[in-house]
Amino acid sequence: MAEIYFLGTGGWVATPQRDNTSVLLRAGGLLILIDCPGSVVAKIRKLGFDPRRVSTIILTHVHPDHIYGLPSLVHSLILEEGEIRLLGSEETLAFARRLLDLFGLREKNVGIRVRFQSLRPGRVFRLDDALSLRGFRVPHHSSSLGYHLYLNEERKEIVFSGDTPVHRPLFKDARAIDYLVHEASAPSRYFKKYPRLYRIHTSSLDLGRWSEEAGVRCLIPCHFLADVWAVPTDVRAEIRRCFTGRLIVPRDLQCVSL
Secondary structure: OOEEEEEEOEOOOOOOOOOEOEEEEEEOOEEEEEOOOOOHHHHHHHOOOOHHHEEEEEOOOOOHHHHOOHHHHHHHOOOOOEEEEEEEOHHHHHHHHHHHHHOOOOOOOOOEEEEEEEOOOOOEEEEEOOEEEEEEEOOOOOOOEEEEEEEOOOOEEEEEOOOOOOOHHHHHHOOOOOEEEEEOOEOHHHHHHOHHHHHOOOEHHHHHHHHHHHOOOEEEEEOEOOOOOOOHHHHHHHHHOOOOOEEOOOOOOOEEEO
16 A cells, blocks of 8 residues: 655645755655655654665755755665666756765765656656656746655555645646645635745645535645644634545654555
């Protein structure tokens, strides 16, 4: 059975309860990290996994709260012989190369090697028998990709939004999807106070409305702003104003079996 482990569920401002959003996906024999903020090595160990088993890192975009832990992760494996595959848009991978080079983490003395795999939006990429994925553009940043994940053995599908405002093609892609992991940065009252958020993020009210229209089977919101503005009860209540499907509001280090 595949599992999603939420290493963090918070937005760009971490709190004692919610670190920056990142996800560890276990599918078949694979351990796959989606986004790489800080302290992922410690959190992977807290969950009982060996960070050396992470074979693939998928990046959604280049904003600091999604990528700043990459040099630390690679540095922690500097004595290990092996390879990590890094997937993302061309712009994201170009940024990741520069970031690793700042710390000399692609030099010959580094045991772990990073193999860069650019994903063309719309094209399916097969990781192995257990998992395939397809990237698609989302209008958060020029580097941004969301991902449609195909769990081949379970015959289930996941759409992972990354950061994005409401994006009609994403919800079209997620029609009747088994699992939608989508940001819900704050309740609608906060978006009304700061309207510019509508251009880059999604409110919990809009997420519930669009997910219901798409017939999403299980909705998992994440990327919550600091808890003074977006406590889980508020997010849950707004989503439930429209959404009638299964709803999981995850905590940090929570596991969701798929």
